[in-house]
Amino acid sequence: MAAGFARWGNDLYTGRRSYDVVGHRRRFYWVSAALVVLSVVILLVRGFNLGIEFRGGSEFTITNPSSLSQTEAAEAVADVAPAEAPRISTVGTSSLRVQTVELTEEEVVDVREALAEAYGVAPADVTSNFIGPTWGEDVSQKAIIGIVVFLLLVSVVMTLYFRAWRMALAAILALFHDLVITAGIYALIGWEVTPATVIGFLTILGYSIYDTVVVFDKVRENTDGVLSQSRSTYAERANLAINQTLVRSINTSVVALLPVAAILFIGTFVLGAGNLRDISLALFVGMTVGTYSSIFLATPLEVSLRTREHDVAEHTERVLTSREPSSTVPETTADPVPAGASSRQYTGQLQPGGHLGNKAQPRRRKGGR
């Protein structure tokens, strides 16, 4: 399997096999747009299932109760606060969590005692938490400030590093795409949104940009000096970069997702509701979407932005027109071109023994080299 994968990677690298992502970018834009719209609709219609940190209220945790049955808890709460419908869930392997609206201090003491009695534990084993209604808001507000500052800084850093603000813009558009879709899927699954979820979302920020930077670095490398030759267009070079980093993207996302999947699995099936589960779900979805977007959205977006540039547009046209007459030159590729790679398309690697004509030579050499 690995050998086949390596050979596939080799074909992608040499351009023998090529997936025309950039060429079909409109298709991917539609997919992304549809997913984003769907996510927004889910968010608007279904909304987040806000956790107690955002609603405010009191929370009781019973450690090592005599049974994990939830009816006793409901009764115990009903005795003290009859109008209250508590949310009861199992936490970990041997704990119960009871969430209510905000109770007065006396009620808290009463509920604690009632719960301790109902489950046959010492009152010390029933811990009570209180969360003010503004706590979660405060966390999210700070998180939003963090996001804005991070986006500003990362735009500056990427613009400086790549010497192209379009790359920064494309990366950030892709990032928003990731965040919205992740939020949509999270809302769809319907787990509680806790500060841990917010942490998960914040990590996606870093990861999505990180992943995009790796792909863009290859795009930059491939498109360096693209205007001083006439064999390939900017879009084709960028597409080659996607193909060449495809194996790395897949390997990275598998490696990054494996530990997250492990937490998600343990969190969901062993620990139950809690921080680990929330954080890992947000991460799992976000990393998957992030990998997708750096391949299928960020780079095509960057190409779309770039080809609007006068120089690049002119160059693209020149390459394409010069290609028309030279299409009579027979293909020297020894292997049959696999499906998916159009024969007129530049796929990157020189095939041995072929001459592509003087037009393929660089027009002008940059000085100092």
Added chain:
Amino acid sequence: MGLCAHEKRHPLATTNRKKSRPTRQLVGLGVVVVALFGSILAGNVWSTATWAPKLALDLEGGTQIILRPVTDNGEEVTTEDVNQAIAIIRQRVDSSGVAEAEITSQGGSNIVVALPGTPSEETLQLVRESAQMQFRPVLYFGGPAGTDLGEDPAADPTGEATEEEVPSAEAPAGEPPAEEPTVEPTAVPETAPTDEELDFDPFAPQQGSAENPSDFAQVTTELLEEFAALDCTDEANLSGGGSQPSDSAVIACADDGSVKYILGPVEISGTEIASADSGLRVNSQGVTLNEWAVNIEFDSAGTKKFTEVTTRLSQLPTYEQWIATPQPVQAPGMFAMVLDNLVISAPTSSVIIPDGKAEITGTFTRESATTLANQLNFGALPLTFEVQSESQVSATLGSEQLQKGLIAGVIGLVLVFVYSLVQYRALGFVTVASLSIAGILAYGFIALLSWLQGYRLSLPGVAGLIVAIGITADSFIVYFERIRDELRDGKSLATAVDTAWVRARRTILASDAVSLLAAVVLYFLAVGGVRGFAFTLGLTTVIDVLVVFLFTHPLMKLLARTRFFSSGHPASGLDPKTLGVESIRYAGRGRTSVPRAAGTAKGAAPSKVLVGAGGPGTDGRTMTIAERRAAQAREDAERDTAGTGASPDPSHETTAGTDGVAPSAGTDERKDGNH
């Protein structure tokens, strides 16, 4: 980022590169690891360091209270106010005997109080309570120690304890009081009135209602007994907090426990302070003196009351006069600034201050003046603490979360190991080793920081560590894929490692910079568990760079010298055949490259094969030299494989792309224009 030009040239320069010493970097890493664990060991032996990192409340169990200071009038709460509030809460909690409480500010506005175990309701109350500032007249004061009334005064140790802190009482002589009202600080008495003086009991008949807040009649016998019993040298009495009646006389300690006071009822509340600041004194001629002073300004209501107070106090004996009186029958002309029921300063007021602007002078240093000004400003805010969240985590639940989280981490790690071994074969072991080193370093740094900085590992922190596995492993993947790319171009492993490193290094640094940026921004701007997460994420990013530079790359260089890897053993993960270097390809500059696996001996000298100026090629076009050469090589290769295993004729060997002489064929077309 500004290195691009240099880096682009680098691959070419590698042909005559300096002899690199990968072992040096490995030794450097060894030094880092030894220094890390050595310092923890040293801390373990001579200090309080532990091998296991300290755990945060969500893993260890305990109570966490998050408070947000809010003002009644919507005024902005500054960082100084928050720090002041933290100082007050810390004073209360520390004095209440709760060990290892942690009080920190988060995101600049919230106060997080973490108490281990299950604290008592009283302790929680101490934390939640808001602190008030009050101005009360001083009725009586004395040395801090609590004594029985009959105790030998000679045993009172306070005499020498306070002696060195003599306040310089410098009233600006001849200064018009209206212009430069000066309040003299007398926070510490020169010599505390001894208990002997207290044995006289001249007050008993004077009990009754007070004429004014400074009325000495308020000092009742009970109060004096209480006063005598109060021991301000006992930490527990310095916790502050609690509520004291505002309309009657009370006893209080100085905040540093050096003096104890009997104070009259509240005259001015802290909220009537308009502002306070500290600075160097300026005398009436406008000359700046080399003395620190605190300036305080009252609002209109406060000004009115302050005029009243200073008018009354100016009639009363000054600090020196009062001290000199063996049996005081009236209160000294001093007022006390009481914050959280502790006296922070008690200056004498000898002049009437009608404009509400007072200057407190004395033995201030820059720090102590700033502290007092901050305290006064804090008192000026009608600040209350809003409990944002109060959570108790039982120790069992916390340890279960930690245990399961670690199990998840181990499972994830094992899966990553398996995947990289499947993908990269023997090269996967480099990933395994690098991740292990990264893990060891991460553990060491967390243990070290938990000792030096009081860092505590929280559940989000553990999540950050697990997520970091992926990001760290990605660096190796980027590097390995680059090496494979270079191999696909027909380079030898040694060259490929060098060239790939230059390219991969840039990518790794750029992407890690983004990751680090995210971590730093989140750490400084976010609250709650986000911080713990951002911390581990940032830490592991730095460790990632460290490991890649000091371990993975040097190790790759060493491995590239071994036969197993450089010969491209099928299990090495660097098998040229698997990587598709199977066909003869044009390697640029008129040379072709054939895979070494096809029979070319390692290190064969590049030799050019003469090819005849052949006729037209297959398509009728005249073949170029390169095309002819490639065709020739192809023929040769075909003959070799067809021929019954005969060793290839050395004269027909073509460049095998060894030793970095063969440039990359595909990644940079500009090189191809040379023939």
